[in-house]
Amino acid sequence: MTTLYEVRDGIAVLTMSNPPVNGLGHATRRGLVEGIDRAEADPAVRAVVVTGAGRAFSGGADITEFGSPKATAEPNLLTVIAAIEACSKPVVAAVHSVAMGGGLELALGCHYRIAAPGAQIALPEVKIGLIPGAGGTQRLPRVLGLETALNMIVSGEPVKSELLAGLPGQALFDRLADGELLPAALAFAAEVAGARPLPRVRDRKVAHPNAEAFLQFARNTVGAMSRNFPAPLQCVEAVALSVKLPFDAAMKRELEIFSGLMLTPECKALRHAFFAERAASKIPDVPADTPVREVKRVAIIGAGTMGGGIAMNFLNAGTPVVMLEMKQEALDRGVATIRRNYEAQVKKRKLTPEKLEQRMALLSTTLDYADLKDADMVIEAVFEDIGVKETVFKALDAVMKPGAILATNTSTLDVDRIAAFTSRPQDVIGTHFFSPANVMKLLEVVRGRETAKDVLQTVMQLGKKIRKTCVVSGVCDGFIGNRMIEQYSRQAGFLLEEGCTPQQVDKAIEKFGFAMGPFRMGDLAGNDVGWYIRKRRYLEKPDMRYSKTADLLCEMGRFGQKTGAGWYDYQPGKRDALPSKVVTDMIEAHRAALGITPRKVSDEEIVHRLVYALVNEGAKILEEGIALRASDIDMVYLTGYGFPLFRGGPMCYADTVGLFNVVATMKRFAANPLDDAAFWQPAPLLARLAAEGRSFS
Template identity: 50%
Template sequence: MSLLQTSRQGSVLLLHVSNPPVNGLSFALRTALMHALDGAEAAPDVLAVVIHGGAKAFSGGADIREFGQPQALAQPNLPSLCARLDEMSKPVVAAIEGLALGGGLELALACHYRVVQAKAQIGLPEVNLGLLPGAGGTQRFPRAVGLATALKLIPQGRLVRAQELAALPAQRLFDDVVAEAGDGAVLAAAVALAQRIQALRPLPRLRDQTVAPDAEAEAQALAASEGLPYPAPLACVQAVRGAASLPFEDGIRAERAGFEGLLHSPESAALRHVFFAERAAGKVPGVEADTPRARIQSVGVVGAGTMGQGIALACAQAGLPVQLVEPDAAARARALSQLDRHWVAQVEKGRLSADKAQTARQLMTVTERLGDLAQADLLIEAVYEDMALKQAVFREMDAIAKPEALLASNTSTLDMDALAQVTQRPDQVLGLHFFSPAAVMKLLEVVRGAATSPTALASALAFGKQIGKTCVVAGNADGFIGNRMVDRYLEQALFLLDEGCTPQQVDQAIEAWGLAMGPFRMIDMAGNDVSWRVRQQRAKDGKLRRAQPLADRLCELGRFGQKAGGGWYDYDGREARPSKAVAALIAAHREQMGRPARTVGAEEIVDRLLLALGIEGERLLAEGVALRASDIDLVYVLGYGFPRWKGGPMFELARRGEGAVAALRGAFAAVAHDDAAFWAPVH
């Protein structure tokens, strides 16, 4: 099918854009549009042009399939196409439905008139890729909606409904807003407008409008952007300010220079890497478009602890009926109280309306009987990390669940095959490893066991999407992707304590580099007792890779973290404070080791922690536990607070280069009490 189809309604030429899924502005489509505009200009019987893209999208902007390719910037590029629209002697109307984002909105802004469906999504989200709009968006959009609105939306990459922008006083963005959706109402309105105005002159161009300065809006936008750790938001603010302070052509030149500078920045490269990682993660060998999928219409969750509650909340908030099973009366009462507090807090914080909270609450039932899950399509076990306990729960779930139901475990470390083997349906068993807080965190590790069928895997991936999660498929290995890597990360953090660091020194170094939370604050938040139980289980199974006596002693003192008022830090609420008790514990540990403290710089701390993640990631790839390096990066960005603008641990390893990484491997392998074999290259 042609990317651009033409038709006529009298003297109006209709240009229908057709480049699924979101009408990305590819080189071929830009070329076709340019030729069609030239043809319309030359045709005496064409008096007006309407550009439309159908109900799903006017255009979502650049065609992501061309990112990083020469054709992405080849002539005619988008700035040239927008300049051609400026030069047209005949009116051009944009008929906008679905969405007009990024370059798609810039194309519409260069048209003379715009007709929009009220609920269409509008925005310039380039900042989320570390860029700024590069085809006039920072110059035309402020002229259409005012400087204050442009400074709120562009540097934050916010998307808004068309009706919200149409309500602005003195807006020049839309000439007609159509309430109806579908059935050609927007296109009909655009054609009617084109017929009415085809003889009107001069043609209205946003470039010819002026925008008033707004010192207060500029100051607020600058303050919000200057403290951010990557340059795109501030560059967006500076470009938008040019709309009020520079002639249009000068503003366009400044915008383009800013765009090209950001295009080559490391932050933009990292953000684009994560963008593509999110799209690649859904491509799983063995799962095709025609792979059968079970419909998940009801869910059962076994265990009403923190994770069980979070999983149930994630399902209910996505509109799925869910039953939460907790046999213990005290634990059940505690869960009900905590869930009630959650709903109240969500409404008070404005995250949910009272009606939506009530609807979600009604979708959730808390029960003491596992047998109540007999008709659930998916049963998720969320009890303690103890193999014997989990196997007992799986036997019970298998016995009561309907034959076609899927059985899943929320285990973060245990062997999924050992759980599947105690059931009569190992092909319908897999891991669904949620991250805490489960109702909030976007990541869902989907663990494929040896017997997991393609249908079960495809159904689990569809379920993850249904509840708003980004799924990454992992093979069955101790800790899967995320926790196996974090074990090596925490191991290095503990080695640094052995050598002379304090917990706060380690945390401050990696947080200054960009991580949201250092290893010791992270484990305190998760609960030191959780990893302690994992180590005990591994020791019982003969799978403990390396003892961690210092961490064990901390737990023996009852310092389980934030929830206990003390872990690697002392806590006043959520505020972490250096602990004298922990300092004494570390000093005694070093003395017992016979290891004097040395000064360790922040650079070494960061290098040891980041390379530990990346090198364990290489092993996961070599073993086939992770499908691709970008999946590993996605796990760390979405699940562990790794900054998007740093790209992830595998991206960081590649950024540093083989030579630099090899030198650090050798240096760290030479540390006496470290694990030299760990730092050796993967063969």
């Protein structure tokens, strides 16, 4: 049973029991209606309490039923709420821990609400491209007022129960529990058992001194902030109905808006991302109950930008860190940078001075590998050179205690080869953080050929602790993200040779929704990083074709923002990317040397060449088993490379366009004599899925 029924001193208690968050699945919904009917029919029952077992009142819809007939089967949530409202005996919602989405809508349908302090209350549907669909946009304004309710619905962010119980003149909760919730709820239910008529939220009026002016202001503000997402503005329109229309008419429109949004590509993309993030943590051959190793102390090799950023993640989570460098000056510089980063957070009031000192107190430094012997995990963040890595891992192998996890932050090098530098390859794993490591959400967890399952599980759990989105990758050059971005960058170079400027390419892909175009990204990351990789490619893969423009740029010393000049010019102390005549002249001279007459390239062609380069390489990665699933590739690009969230990631976008259409477009690109025909040969998996009319998902 997912809804338990018992009677205590004349009060029926309905307890939702559908772990982990009491999702409102079909069985739970049916149990609630049956419980209400049973209480209604029992003359000994004077009132009803609805609550949730375990760690939540209810987190809303049961995500395991999404897309299945059970999700909409009767009794749906609207039917459950109607049964509660129609009950002739008082129904009290006893809310604790979490009441979100449909869980909050269920509570709003009850006659009374009592809450435990600290409960997280939210209507987060906007985050998956929807509006609340079971009366949330109509009932919440009736208990909290127009302004507070609209802010909650448009943001989707949780608010603590005590704040919502104590608003002057308006309150979501009739009472806050003092002590244990259930005894308090039973006492409250007994207290209101004789109350008639029973209060219904739907019967209240929405109060606001100047509703239309406020709503117009909200439309203007929300519209400007949510350009590519239709749901936030539709939240405003749905909430506006609570002022303009009778309750039942407004409810009908709410459902129509909800149903319309379900069909939008943005909603599909956001739902895809929602499920992709949850799927990424599941590894088929590593059960969720796999034992993990204890990590109480972490060592970091390297105090540079990356090492310092990685250290901050652990300091933020309360984990002691010891940082090693070869020279004291490098250590001092690294520690000073960490302190400066924290001081910037204090200035912005995101951190208290006390927290700053607490975190810095967890950091120690050393010049001696022997001082790392007590660490449970070490992460190497040194220069991206296999010889340097060999020196480091041989030193670590000599001093680290048995069972310690040895991790490399390499972004492209062979983790199996690095593991072979040690006598314990089962303890070696890749942890590829993205810069700035203390900000970026993505952590590529690279599973070596001999990486032990408990090591993999430990690092995945640790990733959650330091608030990263972890995606597992197999071993290959560049793993998932950098292997794909190399093909994207190659196409960007070819576009320059054919007639584009760096700013035209960047503007086209940024208009598509990317946070940053390939040339601005190169200037930010450092163009010398790509140069180093290309030099390696020229030796290892002499047949792989690149535009020489990036090499010519680096030969001019234009490495990007750090040198004040890259694909763009930069003024001292500023990050504004200014078009560069020097770069334009270089590109034009290079074209002339190749005998290429520049042509006008459309923004659509720019976007498709860049994005389909990602898709095709992603298909190869998927077929090789480097990525476990297409959605993992999407998570890498959504959280690490600025791919537009409203498009769901490269593989999701390809599915939306249709793989048949992707392949057809690639064939047209292959016919371009200035491009690389071999580049546009569809990956076998992509070609097969397109021919069968299937998708990556």
